[in-house]
Amino acid sequence: MPPEPFTSLRDHIDAIESAGLLQHINNAHWDLEIGAITEQVAFSGKPRALLFDSIVDYNPGFRVATNLHVSRDLQALALGMPLGVSGVDLVKDWRSRTSKLERLPPLEVNDGPIRENVLTGDDIDLFSFPAPQWRAPDGGRYIGTGDVTFTTDTEGGWVNAAPYRAQLFGPKRMTIEIAETHHGKQHLKSFWEAGEHAPIVMVAGQDPYTYAGACTPLPAGYPELEYAGGLMGKPIEVITHKETGLPIPATAEIAVIGFVPPLDEDSEDEGPFGECTGYFTHGGLHPVVNVTEIWHRNNPILQGNPTMHGSAMRHALGAEILTSSRMWDAIENEIPNIQGVYAIYQQCQQGAHITAVSIKQTYDGHAKQTATSIAGSLANGTLSRAVIVVDEDIDPSDWEDVLFAFSTRCDPYEDIDIVRGMPNSHLDPRIPPDLKKQGVRTTSTMLINACKPYHWKDQFPQTNSVDNSLKQEMVDKFNLNDW
Numbered sequence: 144m145p146p147e148p149f150t151s152l153r154d155h156i157d158a159i160e161s162a163g164l165l166q167h168i169n170n171a172h173w174d175l176e177i178g179a180i181t182e183q184v185a186f187s188g189k190p191r192a193l194l195f196d197s198i199v200d201y202n203p204g205f206r207v208a209t210n211l212h213v214s215r216d217l218q219a220l221a222l223g224m225p226l227g228v229s230g231v232d233l234v235k236d237w238r239s240r241t242s243k244l245e246r247l248p249p250l251e252v253n254d255g256p257i258r259e260n261v262l263t264g265d266d267i268d269l270f271s272f273p274a275p276q277w278r279a280p281d282g283g284r285y286i287g288t289g290d291v292t293f294t295t296d297t298e299g300g301w302v303n304a305a306p307y308r309a310q311l312f313g314p315k316r317m318t319i320e321i322a323e324t325h326h327g328k329q330h331l332k333s334f335w336e337a338g339e340h341a342p343i344v345m346v347a348g349q350d351p352y353t354y355a356g357a358c359t360p361l362p363a364g365y366p367e368l369e370y371a372g373g374l375m376g377k378p379i380e381v382i383t384h385k386e387t388g389l390p391i392p393a394t395a396e397i398a399v400i401g402f403v404p405p406l407d408e409d410s411e412d413e414g415p416f417g418e419c420t421g422y423f424t425h426g427g428l429h430p431v432v433n434v435t436e437i438w439h440r441n442n443p444i445l446q447g448n449p450t451m452h453g454s455a456m457r458h459a460l461g462a463e464i465l466t467s468s469r470m471w472d473a474i475e476n477e478i479p480n481i482q483g484v485y486a487i488y489q490q491c492q493q494g495a496h497i498t499a500v501s502i503k504q505t506y507d508g509h510a511k512q513t514a515t516s517i518a519g520s521l522a523n524g525t526l527s528r529a530v531i532v533v534d535e536d537i538d539p540s541d542w543e544d545v546l547f548a549f550s551t552r553c554d555p556y557e558d559i560d561i562v563r564g565m566p567n568s569h570l571d572p573r574i575p576p577d578l579k580k581q582g583v584r585t586t587s588t589m590l591i592n593a594c595k596p597y598h599w600k601d602q603f604p605q606t607n608s609v610d611n612s613l614k615q616e617m618v619d620k621f622n623l624n625d626w
């Protein structure tokens with residue numbers, strides 16, 4: 144039986160604590176210390192979730208949670224999957240869950256813990272929450288990094304939900320950064336074109352399914368909350384906010400409610416902010432949210448997911464698992480004997496920099512065909528630097544294993560091809576500035592065959608490795624895991 148899904152951030156954090164993966168930290172400063180501790184722990188030998196309390200300048204109880212899904216086990220825990228399994232096993236699990244996922248519209252309720260405090264008028268103060276200054280070069284304090292932001296269009300036809308960053312500018316004033324291609328921006332624009340201020344709700348601290356749904360790139364018109372309900376296996380409970388008409392998850396921690404005037408009416412110089420690519424790449428004039436109300440739970444927990452250089456595991460929930468699943472789906476009906484697909488190095492929540500695929504080589508050219516298919520798939524289609532194909536004895540979600548195959552089975556001159564002009568992201572720090580100005584967005588991608596050469600694979604020297612079942616037997620017999 145899979146575990147009961149978490150219906151709030153608090154249930155989720157309790158489960159992290161029970162699994163021994165939560166550290167409490169008191170007396171850290173919102174100015175740089177929370178950000179520095181978060182990164183130090185994320186990249187340590189024991190990545191773990193952090194719950195900050197008694198933050199300098201703040202009353203105890205006003206908390207910040209970070210690193211909620213910085214490791215494979217933490218991601219598995221959040222999504223109700225088993226701990227201690229390989230990345231490829233998580234991908235298989237995810238594919239079987241999402242292939243039969245049913246959309247479940249949210250359930251409207253009248254009240255919930257999010258309404259324990261309803262602030263209006265002069266009681267509204269965004270600085271009453273310990274929003275961190277995550278990094279010294281950041282343009283200011285960010286309350287929205289692990290948030291879910293709700294928007295709709297003028298027709299009120301559908302509600303979008305996605306994480307968009309929000310920077311503080313005043314007690315009732317923050318900015319929201321939304322890329323042109325994202326649905327939230329299209330929603331804001333539909334109000335602006337009608338000469339109106341766009342309604343918006345930013346929730347900071349929510350159950351992991353709402354967050355995972357919001358992180359999933361769904362097509363326009365597909366409300367992420369319905370997908371989140373499908374993932375949770377029951378509808379997400381929401382309270383509809385009257386003036387904005389937008390849903391607010393009943394168990395959320397903090398909801399910032401307001402209206403966004405057109406950019407030419409009001410704006411702030413937002414950023415810079417460390418992007419998911421690991422660089423400070425942009426800032427500039429951004430839309431302002433005029434805050435009309437704040438709802439929050441007692442002792443609210445602000446969910447912070449600052450982007451850090453390195454794997455997408457560290458900021459998005461389910462990113463590697465999701466991207467891997469979508470790539471696998473894309474090639475499954477074309478390429479035979481795929482054993483595993485894994486976005487082994489992925490920084491943003493979409494588009495893998497390095498993807499590893501394991502196959503049972505079936506015919507001459509099978510490995511290169513797999514590499515070209517993965518490289519051409521939509522899910523792989525941004526920031527992709529390399530696709531590495533390995534044999535079935537290699538775990539494509541294990542770096543050590545993939546590098547072992549690359550360094551022993553691949554002759555670079557024979558086995559690597561480079562394709563130029565592949566689609567890419569505007570966030571790629573490697574696009575030369577002058578070409579970027581001209582609109583150039585492409586990257587080249589390496590197709591690496593790290594399989595044993597097909598024609599003499601049966602004569603390839605035998606690998607020196609102990610059988611997994613014998614290793615497990617020894618673990619049990621001699622209590623090796625007790626160390």
Ligand SMILES: Cc1cc2nc3c(=O)[nH]c(=O)nc-3n(C[C@H](O)[C@H](O)[C@H](O)COP(=O)(O)O)c2cc1C
Binds near residue numbers: 322
């Ligand atoms: C932690 C995190 C922060 C993000 N920050 C932003 C952001 O500031 N602006 C933005 O446009 N997208 C941001 N994204 C990406 C979008 O949320 C993501 O691509 C989402 O799927 C877009 O959904 P939409 O197509 O419904 O707009 C962020 C993603 C994550 C996981």
Ligand SMILES: [Mn+2]
Binds near residue numbers: 303
């Ligand atoms: Mn969307």
